[in-house]
Amino acid sequence: MRGKIMDDLLSEFLTETAESLEIVDSELVRFEREPGNRDILSRIFRLVHTIKGTCGFIGLPRLEKVAHHAETVLGKYRDGVIPVTQDGVTVILKSIDCIKGILASLAQTQTEPAGDDSALLEALDEAAKGEALVAAAPAPAPAPVEAPAAELSRPLKAGEVTLDELEAAFRSAPGPQEQKAEAAAPSHAHALAQPEAPETAKTETIAAQTLRVSVDVLEDLMNMVSELVLTRNQLMDIVRRSEDSEFKVPLQRLSSVTAELQEAVMKTRMQPIGNAWGKLPRVVRDLSTELGKKIELVMTGAETELDRQVLELIKDPLTHMVRNSADHGLERPADRRAAGKPETGTIRVSAHHEGGHIVIAIEDDGRGLDAAKIRAKIAERGLASDDELKRMSDAQIYRFIFHAGFSTAEKVTNVSGRGVGMDVVRTNIEQIGGAIELSSTQGQGTRFTIKIPLTLAILPALIVGTAGQRFALPQTAVAELVRVSAESGSKIEMIHGSPLLRLRDELLPLVMLNEVLGISGASRDLTQIFIVVVDLGSQRFGLAVDAVFDTEEIVVKPLAAMLRQLPLYSGTTILGDGSVIMILDAASIGQSAGRGETDNAAKATNDNNAASGHGEAGKESLLLVRAGDVKLMAIPLALVTRLEDVDAARIESSAGRPVVQYRGRLMPLLPIAAGQTLRTEGKQPVAVFTDGERSAGLAVDEIVDIVDERLVIEMRSGIPGIAGSAIINGVSTEIADVSHFLVQAYADWFERKAPPGAERNLLVVDDSAFFRNMIAPLLAAAGYRVTPASGPEQALRLKEQGVKFDAIISDIEMPGMDGISFAMAVRNDAQWGGTPLFALSSRNQPADVERGLMAGFNAYFAKADHRGLIACIDETLAPKGVAA
């Protein structure tokens, strides 16, 4: 419908208008504060006027109408006909939003969307006349401005006019204020207010020295420079190896020119961070109205430049943080007065360069973080025990606000408090190799500091080696290099089979790079390895490597599509010697190695504690199967001994139940799902559960996969055999309640096999139903009768009822009373005091173990170590077995 020229014109219009609107937004906020500033008003007026004029020209009636009505109000402000009011500015801002909305839709569909703006127009008209000082007749928003037959420097239809002429046409287009003021005789001669003229001239000269270049062109340039840098590096490498080369001098030149070129091209990608701040004044203004707070936003260092790619990535986190400061940080005027502070709260946003980084600070002079409230919240969420909380400093407590789902806002407001926030901010910043820190003083304010690399395209990296392969590790993640030796005071300790690095007074989890990568051949001699201390702000760990080479400026190349799903790598690069190496993603290495336990073990302050707080939060290996009517079902792999394909012809029936000869015995086969029939021919896949000489088989239709997933189970009762459902690989999957099936199978077994008197009663205390279901069948299979309790409170009720147990197994982290207090309560009890107590916890740092044993546990086991637990129970209870 539109010609190509028109399309070009439209896209140009969209780009320009978008920029203008950004300016209008922040200018209006300034104007509201300085209603007397005619300069600002003139600028705003001109921008809106230009938008209006262009709309009429391109034929966008809806847009034009809104702009026109807004301009009417602005015109009256400019002429001092009516005073500037907050309501008036709000309505104008609303119309700017409306214009933005229409523009967004224009950009997508090329046509103006249909819609009704009459309410907005009325409000604008209201604002235009409502508080008019002079009883002026309302400007009746007549027909569009006479369409100037102008065009933007390229020919359009017949009337070819230059940009300047177009500009002139816009300027001379009658604004509504003129229609009013000079009723019948519109004079174009002094359409512009006097003070504007010189400024316009200045803007024009600046415009002439800059030109718009598409981002694609810049990206291409950057890519080519990257290639050049690589080639340069290769050449340098060759020359370095050959003595006395005649290439040396010209190569030096090439090298320095390349470096300058690289810098220059980088510069073209640089944008002032102010571009990311453009929206902030408006955001803060809206917030202050919404929240009833007086807020001043001070921005410094807006000219500090950084790569546009990085800029795009931090825009949203920054906005979010400012919103947070306004909502959570600053107090209401009354509270501020009471605290002896000025009514108006201040949010300072600043930026400056520091080495290869940009440091952004967001600071408020509000109430500061309330450590007590956060502590209470941590306790309530069960993220740390009371004891741990006592030992944590305020700074450690504060870091919990970066925790997923953590919000201390008392009520959920429109602005924040939805619990998605600071954790997302942290993740976003860490994704680009940045770090976030915070400091806070109660009553005085909070300060967030973000440190991010200037660019993501070229970065310094440490080249490390393991098992004969080299990898690049971005230097931003590297805190220090440690060589393990007696002299250096650092040593490696093994605790529960996991290696830890003792570095000065810190205990760091140690991650073996070759193990994470699954490659063999790395040095086993712990005195021969290097340890790279990786610090990502939120996680800190030692990465053990065989060799450390030099650091190199590497050009980051994106991963090939086929490799993109590998979380361990963030990119590829070519080294000076021409070889390709993979760039490691430090954050996912920490995660994949630590099963979430990558945090500083000694500080024990964040995420992992949440992960281990509930048994099911860590990663579980799950067997995914399909059977009967059920689409997908998962069985905890820890329970499965092996997978067998049983010949269907060998399935027999015994007492009406299917059985199969397995290793010289009859093994009952249980269909795992409703509506499932066993195969009558071919192979029947079976998941076999074995303990000692007993086995039971769960028949499934198909074994789909084995996955490692973090299980979040939504419990569902009522369906026998199904513990609940969880989302695995994005698909809702039912989790098999193995205990249900094993009890079915083992019921006969106990009657036939269990030696009389050997049966002992165990109490299992764990708040996680999933875990209770997992451990119960294991203990049952070992010949124990299990009574589950969902927490110490329930367990102690059993005690009061006079129930006795031969041994008690308890989790440590539980909401309400925790395992430690529970153990102490049991030990101090006359009735239960002598019962053997076993701790089974996912927190098994040495300090945790010690604390458990102090509290009265006989032994302490990791949750995965059920074999150790059972062996220990067997041993503890065996001698008594004779007496019983």
Place this chain on the structure above:
Amino acid sequence: MSAELPISSADSNAISDGAAFVTVFAGNQMFGLPIGEVRDVFKPAVITRVPQSDGVIAGVLNLRGRIVTAISMRARLLMDAAPDGSPVMAVGVEQDGELYGLLFDRIGDVLTLPAASLAPNPANLAAAWTGLSRGVFRLKEELMIVLNVPEVLRIMQGAQASTKA
């Protein structure tokens, strides 16, 4: 190193009358790649292995400053791996702006064959191969399987992300 083959600008689908194929070998089996889809033929230099990647991916390598993902065609065709130290040749193909190197045992001649003689996949062709084949040419001495390059490059995404780390 570099391509000695005339890179035909002819459309790869132009099997209509006479079509040229680069012949390659994995084991004793001859395969043909439509010449229009072949960007390069080269002897791969050092291939960097990518731990944790799919077994079909032999690694990554540097071809004149560009990073190439090397695919072991023996693995892709579910054949046994060649003994260590056997010669390897690569055929460079491009998809979605990314370069892939298909690793074969050796490269043969370029053959121009009448399109009419392209026969559909024989019924007894291994199931794993039928998906990768566009049909076969019965040459005097042997059969040449025409590889379907996009299918060859369709390596299960996320296949190994779901197996145990």
